[in-house]
Amino acid sequence: MTAIPGAPPARAAGLRGLSFHQCLLAAFLLITALLGGAAVQAMFALEHVATQGRQASQDAAGLTTQVQRLAERTVAMERSARQFLVLDDAGLRDRFRAAWQDAQATQGELAPLLADAASRQLFADWAAQAESAWAVLQVPARARPQALRRLTPLFARLHAINEALTAQSQQAMDKRSDAVLAELEQQWRLISALVLGAIALAVLLGLSFGHWLLRPLVHLEAAIGRLGDNRFDQPVQVRGPADLRRLGRQLEWLRQRLATLESDKTRFVRHISHELKTPMASIREGAALLRDGVAGPLTPDQAEIVRILGDNTAALQGQIEDLLRYQALASDSQQLQRRAVDLPALLARVVDDQRLLWQAKALQLRVEAQPCTARVDGDKLAIVLANLLGNAVRFSPAGGVVRWVLQNDDRLLRIACIDEGPGVAPEDVERVFDPFYQGRHQAPGARRGSGIGLSIVREIVQAHGGSCRLLPAERGAHFLIEIPHEKTD
Incomplete structure (x- = not known):
C-alpha cells in the first residue's frame, strides 16, 4: 500500500492490530468454537445417558435371566427331593444338592443387582427353607413318608420367595428405568440450556464483531461522501482493524491535500x-x-x-x-448567523425583489406556504431562494407558471421550486450542482450564465446541514431543498 506522507505509524494491540479479514476470521473461529464446544458437551452428555441406558438394559436382562434360573433350580430341587424320598436313590439326593448349589450361585449373581434390605431378607429366607429341605432328606428311611408332608410347605415357601424376588426384580428394573429417564430429562435440560446459551452468546458476539467491523466502513463511506461534496472541514478519523485505520489515514492525507488544492x-x-x-x-x-x-x-x-x-x-x-x-x-457559507426567521415572509420578499424580472416575461408566481418560523441564516437562505427563482425565471417560457411550495414539520423544512421550462437533460442531472457546469438545455435567446448559481445553492444548504435535489418531473425542473431545523415559538 502506498505510504502516506507525514502519516504516524500504526500502534495497535490485540484485535486492533489485525486486518479486516483477520478480524473477520477470528470472529468466525470464536463463534465456531463456542458452538462446537456446546455440540461436544451435548455429545458427551448423550453418550453418558446412552451408556446408562445400555447398562440398565443389561441389568434388566440379567435380572430376568437369573430370576428364571432360580425358579428353574427350585423346581429341580423339589423334583429331586420328592423322587429321593420315594425311590431312596442317593443319586437323586446328589442331584438335589447340585441344583441347590446352582441356585446358591444364581443368588450370588442376583444379590448385587438386588441390594435392598427386603431382597437380602428374601435371600436369607430362601437359604433357610433350602436348609430345612436338605434336613428333611437326611431322615431315616422309615420316616420318609411323613417327610413328604413336611417337604410340601417348604417348597411352597420357596416358590413364594421366588415370586417375591421376581416382583423385586421388576421393581428394581422400573426404578432403574425411571432413573435413566430422569437422567435423560436432566441432560436434555442441560443440553437445551447449553445450546440456547451458546446461540445467544454467538449472536451477541456476531453483533458485537459486526458493529465493531462495520462502524469503520460507515465512517469511511461518510468521509468519502464529504470529499465528493467538496467538504474538507471535518478530519477523517477511522477506528477499527489495522488496514481500515491505515485507509483512514490515507483519506485524511487526501482530505488535507484536496483542501490545500x-x-x-x-x-x-x-x-x-x-x-x-x-x-x-x-x-x-x-x-x-x-x-x-x-x-x-x-x-x-x-x-x-x-x-x-x-x-x-x-x-x-x-x-x-x-x-x-x-x-x-x-x-463564507460555513459561517452561519442563525436567528429566528419568518420563512413565508422571507420567500415573499425574495419574490417581490425580482418582480420586474418575472413580470417582464408575464410569468405567474404561485406560492403555497405553511406558517413557519425557524432558526436559520436568513441572509444566506434568501440568496438560495433568489438563485432558484432567477434560474426558474430564466428558463420559463413567456406566460408560464413558477410554483413555490413551502412545507414544514417538527424537524424538517422543505422548499420546492417548480417551473415549466425545458427541464434538465438526463445526462446533466448528476452534475447540475457542480460549479461552472452548464447543461445542454439553455434558455432561448438568453446569454449563457456562469454556471455557479446552483453551486451557491448547494453550498449554503449543506452548510445548514440540509440537502438539495433535482426531482424527476414530466415538465420543467423540480428542485427540492430539505433543511433540518428547530422550530421557534
Whole structure:
C-alpha cells in the first residue's frame, strides 16, 4: 500500500492490530468454537445417558435371566427331593444338592443387582427353607413318608420367595428405568440450556464483531461522501482493524491535500479575477467613449462593432463579478448567523425583489406556504431562494407558471421550486450542482450564465446541514431543498 506522507505509524494491540479479514476470521473461529464446544458437551452428555441406558438394559436382562434360573433350580430341587424320598436313590439326593448349589450361585449373581434390605431378607429366607429341605432328606428311611408332608410347605415357601424376588426384580428394573429417564430429562435440560446459551452468546458476539467491523466502513463511506461534496472541514478519523485505520489515514492525507488544492484554486481565481477587472473596466470605458463620439463620429458599421464590444465586455465583467461573489460565498457559507426567521415572509420578499424580472416575461408566481418560523441564516437562505427563482425565471417560457411550495414539520423544512421550462437533460442531472457546469438545455435567446448559481445553492444548504435535489418531473425542473431545523415559538 502506498505510504502516506507525514502519516504516524500504526500502534495497535490485540484485535486492533489485525486486518479486516483477520478480524473477520477470528470472529468466525470464536463463534465456531463456542458452538462446537456446546455440540461436544451435548455429545458427551448423550453418550453418558446412552451408556446408562445400555447398562440398565443389561441389568434388566440379567435380572430376568437369573430370576428364571432360580425358579428353574427350585423346581429341580423339589423334583429331586420328592423322587429321593420315594425311590431312596442317593443319586437323586446328589442331584438335589447340585441344583441347590446352582441356585446358591444364581443368588450370588442376583444379590448385587438386588441390594435392598427386603431382597437380602428374601435371600436369607430362601437359604433357610433350602436348609430345612436338605434336613428333611437326611431322615431315616422309615420316616420318609411323613417327610413328604413336611417337604410340601417348604417348597411352597420357596416358590413364594421366588415370586417375591421376581416382583423385586421388576421393581428394581422400573426404578432403574425411571432413573435413566430422569437422567435423560436432566441432560436434555442441560443440553437445551447449553445450546440456547451458546446461540445467544454467538449472536451477541456476531453483533458485537459486526458493529465493531462495520462502524469503520460507515465512517469511511461518510468521509468519502464529504470529499465528493467538496467538504474538507471535518478530519477523517477511522477506528477499527489495522488496514481500515491505515485507509483512514490515507483519506485524511487526501482530505488535507484536496483542501490545500481547493484553497490554492480559490486564491488563484480570486487573484486572476481581480487582475482581469482592471483591464476589463478600461476596455468597457473605452468602448463607452467611442460610442459617445468622444474620438469623433462613427460610421454605422463602427457603431455596431462598438456596441458588440461594449455588450460582450459588460457580459464578461458580470461573469467575473459572479465568480468573485461565488468564491466569497463558498468561503463564507460555513459561517452561519442563525436567528429566528419568518420563512413565508422571507420567500415573499425574495419574490417581490425580482418582480420586474418575472413580470417582464408575464410569468405567474404561485406560492403555497405553511406558517413557519425557524432558526436559520436568513441572509444566506434568501440568496438560495433568489438563485432558484432567477434560474426558474430564466428558463420559463413567456406566460408560464413558477410554483413555490413551502412545507414544514417538527424537524424538517422543505422548499420546492417548480417551473415549466425545458427541464434538465438526463445526462446533466448528476452534475447540475457542480460549479461552472452548464447543461445542454439553455434558455432561448438568453446569454449563457456562469454556471455557479446552483453551486451557491448547494453550498449554503449543506452548510445548514440540509440537502438539495433535482426531482424527476414530466415538465420543467423540480428542485427540492430539505433543511433540518428547530422550530421557534
